[in-house]
Amino acid sequence: MTVIKASCPSCGDVELTPRQVRLVVCSLEERSFYSFTCTACNDVVRKPAGGDVVALLRTGGVLPERWVIPAEVLEVHEGPALSHDDLLDFCLWLESADLLAAAASAVDGGRTAGESATL
Numbered sequence: 001m002t003v004i005k006a007s008c009p010s011c012g013d014v015e016l017t018p019r020q021v022r023l024v025v026c027s028l029e030e031r032s033f034y035s036f037t038c039t040a041c042n043d044v045v046r047k048p049a050g051g052d053v054v055a056l057l058r059t060g061g062v063l064p065e066r067w068v069i070p071a072e073v074l075e076v077h078e079g080p081a082l083s084h085d086d087l088l089d090f091c092l093w094l095e096s097a098d099l100l101a102a103a104a105s106a107v108d109g110g111r112t113a114g115e116s117a118t119l
Contacts, residue, residue: 001014001017002017002018002060002061003015003017004016004017004018004020004021004022004057004060006036006045006047007045008038008039008040008041008043008045009043009045010040010041010043011038011040011049014036014038014039014040015039016036016039017049018057018060018061018062018063019035019064020037021034021035021036021057022034022035022036022062022065023049023054023057023058023062023063023064023065024049024064024065024067025049025054025065025066025067026067026069027065027067027068027069028069028070029051029091030048031067031069032048032050032054032067033046033047033048033049034046034049034053034057034062035047039052093103101113
């Protein structure tokens with residue numbers, strides 16, 4: 001059986017089987033990582049995995065998980081972050097918008113634009 005040697009920051013070198021190592025290969029290489037639970041102290045250790053580390057772990061029998069980062073995560077966001085007050089104001093606005101929509105549908109009997117009432 002293949003033995004993978006890894007390093008725990010607290011315990012030093014540990015020996016693992018391929019099933020004890022999690023390898024996550026990201027669409028952006030700098031976000032790829034591998035992790036394991038130290039067999040000595042039970043701490044979860046997470047380390048970056050460049051191309052050479054990914055190749056080495058795959059050769060050792062570790063099955064990679066694919067992770068594609070959505071494009072929205074990489075977008076540049078400008079302006080201040082939303083505050084709790086902004087969120088509360090939005091919730092209040094949604095409530096009033098629902099009341100307005102309900103009142104509008106009650107007035108025209110639920111008809112949509114362009115429909116006429118025929119009996």
